[in-house]
Structure formats: C-alpha cells, structure tokens
Amino acid sequence: MAQYDAIIIGAGMSGLAAGIRLAMYDKKVVVLERHYVWGGLNSFYQFKGHQFDVGLHALTNYAARGARGLPLSRLLKQLRIRWDDLDLHQQGFSAVSFPGVKLKFSNEFELLRSEVARAFPQQADGFDALTRAVREFNELDLEAPQQDARPVVRRFINDPLLEDMIFCPLMYYGSAREHDMDWDQFVVMFKSIFFEGFSRPQQGVRHILKLLIDRFRKAGGELRLKTGVRRILTDGNRATGVELDNGETLTAETVLSSAGLVETERMRGQEPGAQATGKLSFTETISVLDQPAKHVGIEETIVFFSNTARFNYAQPADDVDTSSGVICMPGNFDLPSTPRDHLVRITNIANYDRWAALGSAGFQPASGAGLRPAPQAADETSAAHAGATPALPYYTAKQHWYERSCADAISHIADFRPHVTLVDMFTPRTIRHYTGHEGGAVYGSPKKLRTGATGIEGLYIIGTDQGFLGIIGAALSGISMANRWVLQRDTSAVEAT
Amino acid sequence: MTDEHIKQAIIGIIADIAPDEDTGSIDPAVRLRDQMDLDSMDFLDIVMELRKRYGVQVPDTDYQHLASLDSCVAYLRDKMAGKQLVS
Ligand SMILES: Cc1cc2nc3c(=O)[nH]c(=O)nc-3n(C[C@H](O)[C@H](O)[C@H](O)COP(=O)(O)OP(=O)(O)OC[C@H]3O[C@@H](n4cnc5c(N)ncnc54)[C@H](O)[C@@H]3O)c2cc1C
Numbered sequence: 314m315a316q317y318d319a320i321i322i323g324a325g326m327s328g329l330a331a332g333i334r335l336a337m338y339d340k341k342v343v344v345l346e347r348h349y350v351w352g353g354l355n356s357f358y359q360f361k362g363h364q365f366d367v368g369l370h371a372l373t374n375y376a377a378r379g380a381r382g383l384p385l386s387r388l389l390k391q392l393r394i395r396w397d398d399l400d401l402h403q404q405g406f407s408a409v410s411f412p413g414v415k416l417k418f419s420n421e422f423e424l425l426r427s428e429v430a431r432a433f434p435q436q437a438d439g440f441d442a443l444t445r446a447v448r449e450f451n452e453l454d455l456e457a458p459q460q461d462a463r464p465v466v467r468r469f470i471n472d473p474l475l476e477d478m479i480f481c482p483l484m485y486y487g488s489a490r491e492h493d494m495d496w497d498q499f500v501v502m503f504k505s506i507f508f509e510g511f512s513r514p515q516q517g518v519r520h521i522l523k524l525l526i527d528r529f530r531k532a533g534g535e536l537r538l539k540t541g542v543r544r545i546l547t548d549g550n551r552a553t554g555v556e557l558d559n560g561e562t563l564t565a566e567t568v569l570s571s572a573g574l575v576e577t578e579r580m581r582g583q584e585p586g587a588q589a590t591g592k593l594s595f596t597e598t599i600s601v602l603d604q605p606a607k608h609v610g611i612e613e614t615i616v617f618f619s620n621t622a623r624f625n626y627a628q629p630a631d632d633v634d635t636s637s638g639v640i641c642m643p644g645n646f647d648l649p650s651t652p653r654d655h656l657v658r659i660t661n662i663a664n665y666d667r668w669a670a671l672g673s674a675g676f677q678p679a680s681g682a683g684l685r686p687a688p689q690a691a692d693e694t695s696a697a698h699a700g701a702t703p704a705l706p707y708y709t710a711k712q713h714w715y716e717r718s719c720a721d722a723i724s725h726i727a728d729f730r731p732h733v734t735l736v737d738m739f740t741p742r743t744i745r746h747y748t749g750h751e752g753g754a755v756y757g758s759p760k761k762l763r764t765g766a767t768g769i770e771g772l773y774i775i776g777t778d779q780g781f782l783g784i785i786g787a788a789l790s791g792i793s794m795a796n797r798w799v800l801q802r803d804t805s806a807v808e809a810t
Numbered sequence: 811m812t813d814e815h816i817k818q819a820i821i822g823i824i825a826d827i828a829p830d831e832d833t834g835s836i837d838p839a840v841r842l843r844d845q846m847d848l849d850s851m852d853f854l855d856i857v858m859e860l861r862k863r864y865g866v867q868v869p870d871t872d873y874q875h876l877a878s879l880d881s882c883v884a885y886l887r888d889k890m891a892g893k894q895l896v897s
Binding site: 338339378379381382386387389390391393394395396792793796800801803804 | 828830849854857
C-alpha cells in the first residue's frame with residue numbers, strides 16, 4: 314500500500330497545476346487519471362489524420378509580457394513558466410451579435426467601450442459605472458457573501474438588450490448557473506474576457522498541456538493514466554486515501570479532487586442533492602474549411618450570438634438550442650503561421666438527458682463515412698422548428714443538429730458551408746464519457762465550494778467546482794488550493810514548533 | 811554566509827520565481843513589492859525556497875522581515891550563518 318503526501322484525482326488543468334506546486338516543494342504526490350490521456354475537459358485528439366483540440370477556443374485572461382498583478386502573470390510565476398514559453402498570440406477582434414446589433418471587442422477594452430457608446434448612447438455612462446464597479450470588486454476574497462449578478466448590473470444598465478449582450482459571452486465561457494451568475498463569477502469573467510481578453514498558442518491546447526506535464530515530471534511528480542478512483546477512504550471525519558477501480562488502495566495525508574463536487578460526494582458514498590448537478594452542457598461542432606475563414610469573409614476571432622433579443626442561457630427542452638451559440642475561428646488569432654487546418658467551431662447549449670437517452674445503435678454510421686457537410690438549406694434554422702425533434706438514433710441526431718447549428722450561425726457570419734470538407738462533433742455524452750462530469754456539465758455544479766473545504770478533513774475540491782473556471786481559472790484553482798491546504802499548512806506549522 | 815551571499819541567495823530565489831523580472835537592478839533599501847510584481851503567494855514561495863535550499867524556517871509572523879533585500883539580510887544573518895550559497 315503506497316503512502317503519499319497528496320493524491321490528486323484528475324489530470325485536468327487544475328490537477329496538473331496543483332501537482333506541479335506540490336512536487337516542486339518535494340511532496341510525494343501522485344495524479345490519478347481515469348482516461349488514457351491527460352487534459353480533462355480540455356484535451357486533444359486525432360481525427361482522420363487531423364489534430365483537434367477538444368475545447369480551447371481561446372485562453373481568456375490575456376496579459377502582455379511583464380504585465381503586473383494579473384491572473385496569468387500569477388499563474389506563470391507560481392508554475393515557474395516564462396511568458397515566452399506560452400507562445401501566446403492575441404485575437405484580432407471578436408463580437409457579440411444579437412438581432413440588429415453587433416458589439417465588437419478586442420484585447421483593448423476601449424473598443425468595447427466605444428462600441429457600447431455607439432450602439433447604446435443612453436447607456437454609455439451606466440456602462441462606465443458598471444466597469445468601475447467591476448474593477449473595484451475583489452473577486453479573490455473567497456469568503457465574500459454571495460449575491461446575484463443581474464440585480465447589480467441593472468443598477469447601471471437599464472436596456473435589457475445590452476444587459477443580455479454583456480451576459481452572453483460571460484455565461485457561455487463560465488456560468489454553471491442558468492439565467493443568472495453569481496456576482497463574483499460575473500466579475501471574474503468580465504475581467505478575464507473584456508479587460509484582459511483572448512489569446513492562444515499556435516499549437517493550441519497541446520502546447521499548454523505539454524508545458525504542464527513537463528514541469529510536473531521534472532519536479533518529480535508521478536502521473537498514473539488509466540487509473541480511476543472508485544472510492545475516497547475516510548476514517549471518521551478524515552480522508553485517509555483512495556481505492557482505485559482495480560481495487561488497489563493508496564493512502565495519503567491530503568486528497569485533492571478535481572472530479573467535481575457531486576462526483577466527489579459519490580466517491581465518498583454520499584448521495585448528492587438533486588440541485589447539485591449542473592444543467593448546462595454543450596455540443597461542439599468542428600468544420601474544416603478548404604481555405605482560411607478570412608478568405609470566406611469571416612473576420613472575427615470569436616462571435617457570441619443570440620437570434621433572439623432575450624438571450625436564454627438555460628438547459629433546452631430539445632436536444633440542442635441552436636438559437637444562441639459561440640462561433641470560434643482559431644485561425645483568426647494573429648498567429649505567426651497559417652494553421653494547417655482552417656476551422657470553424659460552434660458551441661451550442663445542449664440537453665444531456667436527451668442525448669443520453671438516444672439509442673446508441675446509430676453510434677457510428679454503418680458506412681464509417683462520418684458526418685457530412687451541411688447542405689445550404691437556409692430554412693432549417695431554429696425558427697423553422699417549433700416543437701421538439703423526435704428521438705433519433707445518436708448518429709442521425711448528430712447530423713441533424715450539425716446542420717441546424719450551422720444554419721443558425723450564418724445569420725452572424727458569412728456562409729461557410731460550401732467550403733466545408735470535414736466535420737466532427739461532440740455532444741454532452743462525449744463530455745460525460747471522457748471527463749466523468751455528471752450531466753456532461755462542463756462548468757460543474759451551480760454550487761461552488763470557494764474555499765475548497767468539503768467538511769471532511771484532508772479532502773478538498775479543486776478546479777471547476779471550487780469556482781474558478783476555464784483553463785487559466787482551473788489552473789489557478791489547483792495552485793491556490795495546493796498552497797492553502799498543503800504548503801501553507803507546512804509553513805504555519807513552523808510557529809508551533 | 812556573508813551579507814552579500816544572503817542577498818544573492820534571495821535574488822537567486824526571486825529570479826526563479828519571476829523569470830520575466832529584471833533582478834539585476836534591485837535597490838536593497840526599497841521594498842521588493844514596490845520594485846517588481848510580487849504578491850503574497852510569491853512571498854510564500856520565497857519562504858518555501860529558503861527552507862528547501864537552506865533549511866531555514868520562517869514563521870508566518872516574520873514575513874514582514876522579508877520586505878526588502880536589506881531587511882532580509884538583517885533577519886536572515888543568524889539563520890543563514892555557516893550555510894553555503896546554492897546557485
Ligand atoms: C467544449 C469545451 C470548450 C471549452 N473551451 C474553453 C476555452 O476556449 N477556454 C477556456 O479557458 N476553457 C474552455 N473550456 C473549459 C475548460 O476546459 C475547463 O474549465 C477546465 O479544463 C476545467 O479543468 P478542471 O481541472 O477543473 O477539470 P477537468 O478538466 O474536468 O479535469 C478533471 C479530470 O478528472 C478526471 N477524473 C474524473 N473522475 C475521476 C476519477 N474518479 N478517477 C480518476 N480521474 C477522474 C477526468 O477524467 C478529468 O481528466 C472548454 C470546455 C469544453 C468542454
């Protein structure tokens with residue numbers, strides 16, 4: 314029976330970052346990952362000879378080299394990574410696109426400010442006041458009382474269209490709650506998207522993961538793939554270790570779990586409350602074009618859109634809600650060289666239960682041909698479909714929703730469909746399968762444990778359900794929880810001795 | 811360890827923590843925080859590196875003594891006596 318200082322469940326961004334911190338300071342640490350590859354929600358894969366990222370549209374929280382006091386600079390220092398090593402390239406510009414209004418934004422906040430003043434002149438002062446309120450709020454105070462964001466935002470903005478246009482990107486990139494966000498989460502996302510902005514490495518997420526894995530191994534950490542945790546072992550009110558899927562037990566002083574709140578409770582043999590499972594899952598379609606998106610007439614890096622004036626961030630009644638979404642053109646970052654694949658990625662909100670119930674008979678098409686590009690049938694938008702679609706075999710459903718997703722997106726960007734040569738798509742079921750998140754809930758539970766403490770001594774939540782989301786957020790979560798619950802304890806123990 | 815070595819020990823640690831900072835021109839009399847991007851997480855790292863490299867323990871209550879290079883030297887002089895500079 315192996316004895317560790319710390320066991321980390323999950324080799325996603327938070328688990329790897331926490332692992333690096335602990336290994337750096339000579340803790341005996343093991344990261345256990347059920348999947349055969351690391352990265353969690355943001356990993357990468359090969360598909361028909363192409364290299365695709367699972368998630369990564371963009372790294373939020375852009376910070377220029379030498380910028381001070383920003384989350385990205387904090388992360389770099391904590392993991393001893395040089396800015397240049399990240400190979401970051403900024404977005405051109407992005408947009409929030411609603412019926413009849415488009416607001417552009419970039420990594421220069423002034424662009425959004427002037428766009429708001431142009432499209433919503435009555436709201437310009439309110440927007441400036443909101444901006445000040447966001448700037449002044451300290452989102453790092455983990456003990457601050459929780460409040461809803463919408464009532465706060467309405468103190469400054471009284472045009473519901475602008476309100477929803479502000480919420481749309483922030484929710485899509487980081488809300489586990491339907492309809493509203495916690496104010497502190499709103500602040501985190503506002504800063505990370507509108508103040509700091511988007512960038513990405515030329516090679517996408519694999520570049521970031523390689524940096525993390527190399528750091529972790531160099532520091533002496535141990536990573537075990539294909540090693541799932543079945544149970545968290547406790548003695549009274551104290552975590553003592555874990556039992557693996559293969560029956561092996563490992564003991565440790567501290568267990569850090571990135572599996573999610575509900576999932577972690579289950580590993581303790583606890584039945585989680587019904588409210589705790591997140592309702593927001595997504596489909597993601599990947600279209601490979603025969604030429605760069607700009608040649609097709611798409612200038613934006615990312616477009617957040619809604620086809621209705623009121624943006625509805627909620628679990629849809631149907632398989633997918635294609636009436637809003639996020640469209641990402643990874644080739645429209647200012648990359649030093651044109652990427653090999655010219656991609657358009659579209660994210661839509663999806664209903665996990667409906668996808669889970671689809672027959673898996675059609676999981677792969679009999680021919681092995683894969684999804685087909687969408688025909689140009691412009692009437693196939695969400696507006697043309699009132700009732701819920703009948704349950705289709707899984708694969709047929711993917712084809713159907715791929716086409717609907719494209720048809721709705723082209724109200725906001727040039728019609729790229731004639732240029733598509735290859736298609737892939739993943740669904741809430743894919744997310745569940747590869748990350749273990751119940752309900753395919755990408756942003757986890759609406760309930761967050763900001764301090765990480767579970768009530769069981771020695772067991773702490775890191776990553777998504779601690780409350781910091783996205784790639785940078787999850788990594789910072791792993792770092793701060795490893796500091797707080799393991800490393801800082803060591804240094805404060807000094808006093809007593 | 812001489813005072814100069816203690817300074818070098820601290821600068822060496824900071825250079826590792828913040829590889830993008832210029833550590834060549836630190837004014838020893840001025841607070842480190844005022845000269846570069848160091849926050850409380852980074853001071854925790856300075857303390858942990860001191861322990862890892864030199865076996866020196868700095869309790870929470872003494873972090874204030876690490877404010878500037880000069881105050882580090884004054885505080886660490888006894889604790890670092892007889893230790894070898896690690897590069
Ligand atoms: C389609 C998509 C697009 C995204 N796009 C972006 C983006 O553009 N920018 C951005 O910043 N963020 C994006 N994200 C979000 C980002 O990927 C996540 O917020 C972040 O990766 C979460 O990291 P984590 O460490 O908290 O959790 P996870 O990545 O979920 O890691 C948890 C890990 O634990 C493992 N695990 C779970 N249970 C067990 C068990 N019992 N035993 C062993 N291992 C277990 C899982 O397999 C997984 O690897 C996207 C996510 C998705 C799904």
